[in-house]
Amino acid sequence: PYTYLVATRGYVLSLMGRPAEGHPDRERAAQLAREHADPELRAYTYTFRVVHAEIIGDRNAAIRLARRAVALGERTGIHSSRVLAWHVLAVAHLLHGEYADAAIAAAQSLAISRERHTGLQHEAATLAYLAEAQRGLGRLDVARSTADAAVALAHERGMRFFELQARLSRARILQAAEGAAARDEITAEIDAAQTLVQATGGHSWDPWIRLQRAELATACGDSDGASRERRTARALFTAMGATGHLRALRLR
DSSP: OHHHHHHHHHHHHHHTTOHHHHHHHHHHHHHHHHHTTOHHHHHHHHHHHHHHHHHHTOHHHHHHHHHHHHHHHHHHTOHHHHHHHHHHHHHHHHHTTOHHHHHHHHHHHHHHHHHHTOOGGGHHHHHHHHHHHHHHTTOHHHHHHHHHHHHHHHHHTTOHHHHHHHHHHHHHHHHHHHGGGGHHHHHHHHHHHHHHHHHHTOGGGHHHHHHHHHHHHHHTTOHHHHHHHHHHHHHHHHHHTOHHHHHHTTOO
16 A cells, blocks of 8 residues: 555646656655565556656657556456556557557557446546547547547546546547637636646646647637747746657747
């Protein structure tokens, strides 16, 4: 339990937008898991480190660690580990823009979770990532349906952090499908996500919310507003040490 709690503290600090503060906990948890030769704990430490890599935009670390998590989960057959491992592999593929592979990994996580009735607390988040993969593949109608399911499930289960992720996914899909014509609906989703950030402390999502506001402003012809939001996003990414995202999004 101690190792898991140490890993979880590092994970939560990353979600709060403070990944550097969580680094000692992540490394300590990984060391303890190795020392105890506990495959389940090792798998958890890999998945939590993928989340950290996602937040700072370290694509190479994300895919390397996610593949290790999947290999370990499949070798041990521990279903809760398998659910999380395939979930973070979907995340890692999304970071690389590998949308088909991301969709396959997310679907595998969902299938294991639903068949084995384990890891269901992650279902809404996995659906949100699946929706992002479908958006990347241009399957916008399917993506919207998946995002709707993610929002509904997260809300029903009271999982507000995952709801904010799902609402932002829905905003992105609406933006891709309808653009400025869906301005009011997109704004409502972004505002709901921002409210949930404040309620949960999930500030790792703050710069992404700013970027979505910038996308909407651009679609609506508000170049000044878009520039302002991008500057704010850049400052937030910089404060989090998310240099990978700054490079990928050309915000430096």
